[in-house]
Amino acid sequence: MKSNQMNQKVLHLLFILMTCASLVPLLLVFSASFTDEKSLVTNGYTFWPSEWSLGAYRYLFHSSTSILHSYSISLFVTIVGTAVGVLISSMLAYPLSRKDMPLRNLFSFLVFFTMLFNGGLVTTYLVYTNLLEIKNTIWALMIPGLLTNGFFILIFRTFFTMGIPKEVVESAYMDGASEVKIFFRIVLPLSLPVIATIGLMQSINYWNDWFNGLIYVTKPNLFTLQNLLNRMMSDIQFLQTTNLGTSSALSGIQFPTGTLRMAMAVVGLLPIMLAYPFFQRYLVKGLTLGAVKG
Numbered sequence: 001m002k003s004n005q006m007n008q009k010v011l012h013l014l015f016i017l018m019t020c021a022s023l024v025p026l027l028l029v030f031s032a033s034f035t036d037e038k039s040l041v042t043n044g045y046t047f048w049p050s051e052w053s054l055g056a057y058r059y060l061f062h063s064s065t066s067i068l069h070s071y072s073i074s075l076f077v078t079i080v081g082t083a084v085g086v087l088i089s090s091m092l093a094y095p096l097s098r099k100d101m102p103l104r105n106l107f108s109f110l111v112f113f114t115m116l117f118n119g120g121l122v123t124t125y126l127v128y129t130n131l132l133e134i135k136n137t138i139w140a141l142m143i144p145g146l147l148t149n150g151f152f153i154l155i156f157r158t159f160f161t162m163g164i165p166k167e168v169v170e171s172a173y174m175d176g177a178s179e180v181k182i183f184f185r186i187v188l189p190l191s192l193p194v195i196a197t198i199g200l201m202q203s204i205n206y207w208n209d210w211f212n213g214l215i216y217v218t219k220p221n222l223f224t225l226q227n228l229l230n231r232m233m234s235d236i237q238f239l240q241t242t243n244l245g246t247s248s249a250l251s252g253i254q255f256p257t258g259t260l261r262m263a264m265a266v267v268g269l270l271p272i273m274l275a276y277p278f279f280q281r282y283l284v285k286g287l288t289l290g291a292v293k294g
Contacts (some may be wrong), residue, residue, distance in 0.1 A: 026269075033057070033262035040258050056263035060232070066220060067228060073141070074225040075271070078206040081142045085202050086195055088146055093156030094183055097164075108157070115150040121215075128216060140216035141224060145206055152198050159194040160187065200276070207272060229264045236260065 028045050035046075036053035043050055061067055095101045096108050118124070124144075134140045164187055172182045188195070213227035223231070236257060 029262050029265050029269075033259060033266050035259055035262075037257070037259050053259070056259035059260060060263050060267065066223070067225070069221065070223050070225045070228040073138075073222060074207060077138070077141045077224060078203050081145055081206045082199050082203040084142075085146050085149075085152075085206075086199050089149065089152045089198065090156050090188065090191070090195070091183070093153045094160055094187060096153070096157045097160035111150045111153050113150075125215060135216050136219050136222065138222060141209070141212055141222070142206075144212050144216075145202070145209065149202075149205075152202065155198060156191075156194060159191060163194070164190055203275070204272060208268070225268060229268065233261070233264065 027047055031047055031049055032040060032045050033056055034052055034054065035049035036051040037055060039049065039051040039053075092111070096104060096111070098104070101107075119127075128140065128144065129135045132139075132143070134143060168186060168190070169182060172186055177185070208226060210224070210226035210230050213222070213224050214230070217223065217227065
């Protein structure tokens with residue numbers, strides 16, 4: 001008994017140390033974002049800035065009046081894309097988890113095949129721009145993430161196979177429930193843990209995505225937060241590497257670089273950090289326990 005308590009204390013201490021170690025980079029990033037640029041270059045990264053400054057955040061929000069609009073675009077794409085993406089993945093995975101589905105192995109192989117090979121950037125671009133005609137639309141930020149992630153489908157299929165009791169589905173059949181009603185009334189409510197897990201990963205993918213906006217979007221009113229921050233950083237680097245001797249208006253300006261990168265990281269990371277606690281309770285709890293009466 002005492003040995004078990006000692007093992008638990010050791011494990012708790014180990015997890016506390018691991019948690020603290022994972023927080024160290026975040027604290028450095030947060031601290032550096034409030035550090036003066038000259039102080040950061042001179043003294044490097046510290047947990048407590050020697051000279052505080054809001055210059056990076058001031059430049060970030062004042063240099064572009066559309067950052068709040070980009071926030072709204074990112075939130076819309078993330079919320080809607082995650083909800084639709086999880087629904088599509090689960091609806092494809094559920095038939096694959098049923099052993100009585102015709103050609104089940106073939107479709108499972110096709111899903112797995114997409115994890116190994118893809119059509120390439122050129123063909124993908126031609127399909128989305130010429131066939132689907134979604135360039136410079138909100139769908140260009142959403143559809144490429146929907147069609148679809150084979151890894152998420154396989155996770156759903158495994159959970160449906162191992163985590164949904166057959167007796168529950170069979171009893172629903174005996175009560176006259178249709179496949180659609182079984183899926184939406186029984187399977188999905190019992191799958192909240194895996195839905196939360198896939199939803200969290202999907203939302204992180206959408207929130208951090210900048211590539212689709214770079215390829216398919218040129219209108220500033222459709223820039224997501226990541227696209228806007230990426231373009232701002234590119235503009236600053238261009239101005240720093242370009243000879244500004246002929247421009248007296250810009251010759252005396254010092255643009256923040258290191259602190260601006262840290263401020264961008266904080267601005268981009270904050271919504272995910274706020275959303276994670278809402279997913280956590282589903283990640284640690286299996287709702288299928290007790291679904292079948294003993």
